[in-house]
Amino acid sequence: MDTILKTEHLCKYYGSGDNQVRAVKDANIAIQRGEFTAIVGKSGSGKSTLLHLLGGLDFPTSGKVWMKDKDMFALKEDELAVFRRRKIGFIFQAFNLVSSINVWENIVLPIGLDGKETDENFVRDIIKTLGIEGKVQNLPHTLSGGQQQRVAIARALASKPDVILADEPTGNLDSKTSDEVVGLLKMSAQKYGQTLVMITHDQDIAQIADRILVIEDGEVVEQG
Amino acid sequence: MRKFLFPVIIGIVVLALADWYFITAANHSYEEKIKILSVMIEEQEKGTDSLATAAGLLKGALGSYGEAGVERLKAYGYLAGQQNSFGVERKASIRNTVLFSAAAFLLYLLSLGLLYGQCRRQWQGELRALSQTLDKFSKHIYELEIPEKMNGKEKEIDRIAGQLSALSEQLRYNEERLNMEKEETRSLVTDVSHQLKTPVAGLKTCFEILNQGNLNPEEEQEFLAQCMRQLAGLETLVGALVNISRMETGMIEIRREPADILETLVSAVNRVYLKAEGKQIAIEFEETEDLKPTIIPHDVKWLCEAFINILENAVKYSPVNTQIRVRMIRMATFLRIEIEDQGIGIPKENYHKIFKRFYRGESEEVRKAEGSGVGLYLTREILERHGGSVTVSSRYGSKRRGSTFVVQIPYD
Numbered sequence: 001m002d003t004i005l006k007t008e009h010l011c012k013y014y015g016s017g018d019n020q021v022r023a024v025k026d027a028n029i030a031i032q033r034g035e036f037t038a039i040v041g042k043s044g045s046g047k048s049t050l051l052h053l054l055g056g057l058d059f060p061t062s063g064k065v066w067m068k069d070k071d072m073f074a075l076k077e078d079e080l081a082v083f084r085r086r087k088i089g090f091i092f093q094a095f096n097l098v099s100s101i102n103v104w105e106n107i108v109l110p111i112g113l114d115g116k117e118t119d120e121n122f123v124r125d126i127i128k129t130l131g132i133e134g135k136v137q138n139l140p141h142t143l144s145g146g147q148q149q150r151v152a153i154a155r156a157l158a159s160k161p162d163v164i165l166a167d168e169p170t171g172n173l174d175s176k177t178s179d180e181v182v183g184l185l186k187m188s189a190q191k192y193g194q195t196l197v198m199i200t201h202d203q204d205i206a207q208i209a210d211r212i213l214v215i216e217d218g219e220v221v222e223q224g
Numbered sequence: 225m226r227k228f229l230f231p232v233i234i235g236i237v238v239l240a241l242a243d244w245y246f247i248t249a250a251n252h253s254y255e256e257k258i259k260i261l262s263v264m265i266e267e268q269e270k271g272t273d274s275l276a277t278a279a280g281l282l283k284g285a286l287g288s289y290g291e292a293g294v295e296r297l298k299a300y301g302y303l304a305g306q307q308n309s310f311g312v313e314r315k316a317s318i319r320n321t322v323l324f325s326a327a328a329f330l331l332y333l334l335s336l337g338l339l340y341g342q343c344r345r346q347w348q349g350e351l352r353a354l355s356q357t358l359d360k361f362s363k364h365i366y367e368l369e370i371p372e373k374m375n376g377k378e379k380e381i382d383r384i385a386g387q388l389s390a391l392s393e394q395l396r397y398n399e400e401r402l403n404m405e406k407e408e409t410r411s412l413v414t415d416v417s418h419q420l421k422t423p424v425a426g427l428k429t430c431f432e433i434l435n436q437g438n439l440n441p442e443e444e445q446e447f448l449a450q451c452m453r454q455l456a457g458l459e460t461l462v463g464a465l466v467n468i469s470r471m472e473t474g475m476i477e478i479r480r481e482p483a484d485i486l487e488t489l490v491s492a493v494n495r496v497y498l499k500a501e502g503k504q505i506a507i508e509f510e511e512t513e514d515l516k517p518t519i520i521p522h523d524v525k526w527l528c529e530a531f532i533n534i535l536e537n538a539v540k541y542s543p544v545n546t547q548i549r550v551r552m553i554r555m556a557t558f559l560r561i562e563i564e565d566q567g568i569g570i571p572k573e574n575y576h577k578i579f580k581r582f583y584r585g586e587s588e589e590v591r592k593a594e595g596s597g598v599g600l601y602l603t604r605e606i607l608e609r610h611g612g613s614v615t616v617s618s619r620y621g622s623k624r625r626g627s628t629f630v631v632q633i634p635y636d
Contacts, residue, residue, distance in 0.1 A: 186613065204616075
């Protein structure tokens with residue numbers, strides 16, 4: 001299948017001299033359209049830095065990130081912001097829901113930011129798939145962690161991005177809920193044809209992915 | 225060309241009407257002048273002075289046509305062949321009209337021609353672009369050769385361009401899928417031949433030794449038994465391969481129909497029951513309050529197969545006198561089924577490998593046991609096609625021996 005996300009000699013170093021920290025070293029990865037990739041690493045392995053680079057949230061020291069045929073870091077800052085909003089959906093450990101608005105508003109918020117029309121049927125279908133149809137009027141703080149993460153997943157899916165990047169999506173969840181949330185992530189990404197990249201330290205949930213990459217001391221290797 | 229026939233005919237008609245009008249006007253003016261002359265001749269003969277005649281004409285009092293005057297002019301030969309200055313003037317006027325209209329018509333034709341040429345060139349350019357695109361398609365290059373400026377000019381072409389663009393996406397997708405399938409088939413064939421090689425070679429060696437015939441009866445028996453073992457292994461392997469190839473070539477279709485999943489699980493347990501009993505392994509359902517009928521759409525036959533694979537492994541790799549515990553837990557979206565054994569366990573670094581096709585553990589216990597390395601692979605395939613998942617959990621592991629498999633199946 002075709003490659004949707006690719007890095008070329010991607011490096012991210014912090015500091016200099018003896019204190020230099022090499023968070024990501026010469027990463028060359030290619031992610032295929034529709035694939036579910038898990039990037040597994042311990043804390044401090046550079047996995048979050050890698051995900052931030054993939055999502056254009058952070059600039060590399062050197063190297064490139066291609067999304068389809070766009071060199072992400074060749075874009076101007078404001079172009080990159082628009083590109084990110086349209087092409088990439090983010091899911092974070094901390095859910096990052098807006099506490100003052102209800103679940104439905106949280107889900108459609110990014111679509112509104114982009115001035116696009118909300119495809120209401122599509123959003124309702126996602127909400128149903130994720131099993132939160134009874135919660136759309138609720139405020140986020142009235143939901144359990146698992147439910148909040150479902151809302152965050154719905155929000156990421158709703159704007160129909162090409163790629164969804166999930167940074168420790170189950171970090172705040174108990175183990176059974178973690179399995180379920182990742183199962184759901186896979187099921188819905190499959191259903192809506194989206195490409196999924198998930199960062200995790202949890203080998204258990206990584207098994208659900210189609211493919212596992214391991215990052216250790218900034219170096220990325222395929223898990224054999 | 226045909227669409228230019230209409231403007232040409234219209235042009236001809238318009239010019240013919242104009243010519244007709246101008247020629248009629250010229251004729252009319254000639255006749256008027258002759259009429260004035262003949263009236264003047266007649267009035268002269270009546271003795272009216274020419275000023276009074278002119279005044280009469282201007283007042284319209286002398287309406288009748290001067291036939292007599294005409295006769296007189298004819299008699300003098302002025303009217304024959306209109307050989308008079310008015311006649312010449314009339315002819316010149318008619319000629320000018322005709323010449324002018326012919327020139328106008330030519331100019332009109334020329335501009336029509338130029339317009340046509342331009343349209344045609346653009347049309348041809350667009351057609352050429354389309355044809356180049358199709359040429360590329362036939363060479364498996366799915367790029368559009370269509371210039372930007374075409375957009376909006378011709379609606380039809382625009383639509384074709386749109387259709388081509390969709391087609392190119394479709395073709396590209398098909399080709400990629402085809403390549404992927406080819407790749408998968410190739411790796412399947414490689415894997416299968418690799419798997420078959422060892423037992424076949426073993427079998428061949430046994431037969432060769434038997435064939436040499438210099439064995440005592442005991443040895444012969446031993447080699448025959450060896451042959452039987454190799455054959456049995458081959459049989460299991462072939463059975464597994466048939467399943468796997470059916471699954472991979474899409475001959476197996478997962479048909480999800482509402483059914484009680486507990487029944488499916490129980491019939492899977494029944495299938496391994498004898499083997500478990502033989503090793504005095506108890507299979508127990510825990511958390512019985514959850515064990516009411518659970519109707520979930522699933523493919524009974526294949527999901528049962530998936531459970532059997534997990535349970536068979538549990539039995540195979542557990543020592544005698546142990547337990548296998550099965551738990552069903554209702555989660556929000558998935559039914560979670562945990563199958564926990566007290567067997568040899570799986571090293572953490574191999575968790576993801578066990579679901580790979582033909583992977584078998586490296587430990588001595590695994591190598592001694594019969595198996596093809598297909599079961600868990602098939603299990604994962606079956607569950608994924610149900611929209612679910614299967615993983616092996618480390619979360620219960622650290623203090624306990626054994627493995628816990630976690631199966632998740634969506635409620636709908």
